[in-house]
Amino acid sequence: MHTIHFTLNGREVIARDVDPNTTLLNWLRDQGHTGTKEGCAEGECGACAVALVVKDGAGSRYLPVNSCLLLLGAVGGREVITVEGVRAPGTATSLDRQPHVVQQAMIEQAGSQCGYCTPGFVVSLFAEYYRKDRAATGFDPESIGGNLCRCTGYRPIVDAGRSLPVLQPGSQDGFAARLASPAPPVEKLELAYEGHESERFLFRPTELTDALDYLAEHPDAYLVSGGTDIVVELNQRHRRLDRMLLLEGIEELQQIRRGEEYLEIGAGVSLGRVETELSAEVPLLGELLPLFSSRLIRARATLGGNLGTASPIGDSPPALLALDAELCLASKAATRWVPLCEFFTGYRQTLRESGELITSVRIPMPQPDVARFYKVSKREFDDISTVAAGFSLRTKQGLIESARLCYGGVAATPVRATAAEQALQGQRWSKPALELALAALEHVFTPMTDQRGSAEYRRRMVTKLLERFWFDTAPDSPAQSSSRKVG
Ligand SMILES: Cc1cc2nc3c(=O)[nH]c(=O)nc-3n(C[C@H](O)[C@H](O)[C@H](O)COP(=O)(O)OP(=O)(O)OC[C@H]3O[C@@H](n4cnc5c(N)ncnc54)[C@H](O)[C@@H]3O)c2cc1C
Numbered sequence: 391m392h393t394i395h396f397t398l399n400g401r402e403v404i405a406r407d408v409d410p411n412t413t414l415l416n417w418l419r420d421q422g423h424t425g426t427k428e429g430c431a432e433g434e435c436g437a438c439a440v441a442l443v444v445k446d447g448a449g450s451r452y453l454p455v456n457s458c459l460l461l462l463g464a465v466g467g468r469e470v471i472t473v474e475g476v477r478a479p480g481t482a483t484s485l486d487r488q489p490h491v492v493q494q495a496m497i498e499q500a501g502s503q504c505g506y507c508t509p510g511f512v513v514s515l516f517a518e519y520y521r522k523d524r525a526a527t528g529f530d531p532e533s534i535g536g537n538l539c540r541c542t543g544y545r546p547i548v549d550a551g552r553s554l555p556v557l558q559p560g561s562q563d564g565f566a567a568r569l570a571s572p573a574p575p576v577e578k579l580e581l582a583y584e585g586h587e588s589e590r591f592l593f594r595p596t597e598l599t600d601a602l603d604y605l606a607e608h609p610d611a612y613l614v615s616g617g618t619d620i621v622v623e624l625n626q627r628h629r630r631l632d633r634m635l636l637l638e639g640i641e642e643l644q645q646i647r648r649g650e651e652y653l654e655i656g657a658g659v660s661l662g663r664v665e666t667e668l669s670a671e672v673p674l675l676g677e678l679l680p681l682f683s684s685r686l687i688r689a690r691a692t693l694g695g696n697l698g699t700a701s702p703i704g705d706s707p708p709a710l711l712a713l714d715a716e717l718c719l720a721s722k723a724a725t726r727w728v729p730l731c732e733f734f735t736g737y738r739q740t741l742r743e744s745g746e747l748i749t750s751v752r753i754p755m756p757q758p759d760v761a762r763f764y765k766v767s768k769r770e771f772d773d774i775s776t777v778a779a780g781f782s783l784r785t786k787q788g789l790i791e792s793a794r795l796c797y798g799g800v801a802a803t804p805v806r807a808t809a810a811e812q813a814l815q816g817q818r819w820s821k822p823a824l825e826l827a828l829a830a831l832e833h834v835f836t837p838m839t840d841q842r843g844s845a846e847y848r849r850r851m852v853t854k855l856l857e858r859f860w861f862d863t864a865p866d867s868p869a870q871s872s873s874r875k876v877g
Pocket residue numbers: 432433434612613614615616617618619620621622637657658681682683684687690691692693694695696697698699703704705706742746747748749772773774775
């Protein structure tokens with residue numbers, strides 16, 4: 391109840407009497423493992439990156455994550471590699487330490503100046519070096535997409551990535567050999583801590599029934615999935631949670647189920663997995679996910695967390711609304727399916743009742759005939775939306791049977807533009823149909839002004855994004871007719 395055991399750079403460690411609100415980064419640095427840096431403490435810079443050994447088929451892989459957003463309780467039983475553990479295979483002691491091939495590449499390509507970001511880059515490159523299909527795909531620059539460098543410039547770092555040799559099968563590399571065997575299973579963990587002001591508890595079950603029993607007994611328990619929202623609040627606003635229910639060990643929430651009528655995605659499936667496993671089957675999610683924060687965040691962030699946080703600028707709601715998704719809410723007493731379009735009831739309010747958690751999201755199959763996701767933000771990648779939109783059309787014999795035009799960032803909740811959807815019904819997807827929908831979109835939303843954009847700008851984006859959808863997809867748009875001519 392008072393200790394967390396895990397493997398750190400190949401050695402068993404025990405963390406005793408820690409507040410469950412403690413992050414791995416803070417614990418590491420308190421213990422003198424100061425190679426891992428804190429840049430921002432909110433998932434933006436990657437200076438704190440560490441690698442977890444996670445399941446990959448029958449074996450495992452290295453998954454880089456931001457340790458500033460990882461609760462120490464989430465690490466219990468796992469294997470963690472920090473920059474101190476990245477060294478030439480076979481040079482196990484600190485006296486005999488030689489650089490790893492990724493560190494050597496950073497030296498040779500002059501990939502470091504002040505060095506503050508370097509441990510994070512080294513860990514991300516380490517995971518990329520051991521990625522099993524790297525020999526086939528070559529170096530993936532996205533592997534360092536969540537790492538920021540303020541002084542070196544990215545070219546030398548990308549050059550270091552590109553210069554990495556292909557790992558030869560059967561090479562005497564212990565880090566590669568480790569990946570042949572499974573990752574440690576995520577085990578049940580209970581933590582109690584007597585703080586100055588209050589007692590604090592963390593429970594990480596492995597069975598959904600245990601989680602629901604616990605939530606029935608402690609309806610005040612705070613649900614934590616990937617932690618990429620809530621741990622930012624712990625770090626930046628110094629919020630402290632007295633009781634946490636960590637959902638990441640629950641296998642039932644990690645499932646992806648394919649049926650003829652539905653695709654069901656467990657609420658605990660990471661967005662990284664959704665991106666790699668489902669982008670081809672659900673192209674709208676395939677468009678959205680590369681624009682959703684960075685790969686370091688997507689490694690931990692979940693759909694359950696993105697819906698549970700109920701932010702009006704969350705990126706998955708407009709896409710999932712356009713796909714007519716439903717979500718499953720479970721409590722000890724009952725399970726119910728709720729259409730996503732009814733889930734958000736007000737600013738950061740939802741239909742979820744005390745004692746309930748989201749267990750999965752269900753997307754009707756087959757996919758719509760036409761669908762697109764658009765995100766307006768100050769930077770193309772790794773930024774929060776000013777406005778986002780998910781659009782889809784189902785057609786029959788050339789006429790629109792149903793349309794879904796869904797927005798984030800233009801009201802207190804993610805919303806559907808139902809009048810504009812109805813205006814499109816029965817029409818051929820064309821400029822005149824667009825005009826009807828645009829007329830129905832006038833003045834329906836009540837966006838706010840904030841630092842990301844004015845209300846007026848957001849209102850204009852509502853119509854501009856629909857025009858863009860027409861431009862990108864309608865047979866009578868100049869883009870479509872010119873691409874037909876070229877083709
Ligand atoms: C640097 C950075 C960039 C980001 N970029 C984006 C972005 O581009 N787009 C975007 O939409 N978001 C972004 N986010 C926000 C965040 O990553 C997402 O909202 C993410 O999906 C949250 O998932 P999580 O599993 O980490 O949630 P958590 O932090 O674990 O939980 C978030 C909330 O959901 C609740 N919750 C968690 N799981 C469940 C469940 N199963 N049932 C009910 N409630 C639940 C929690 O109680 C909490 O209130 C970003 C965050 C950071 C730090």
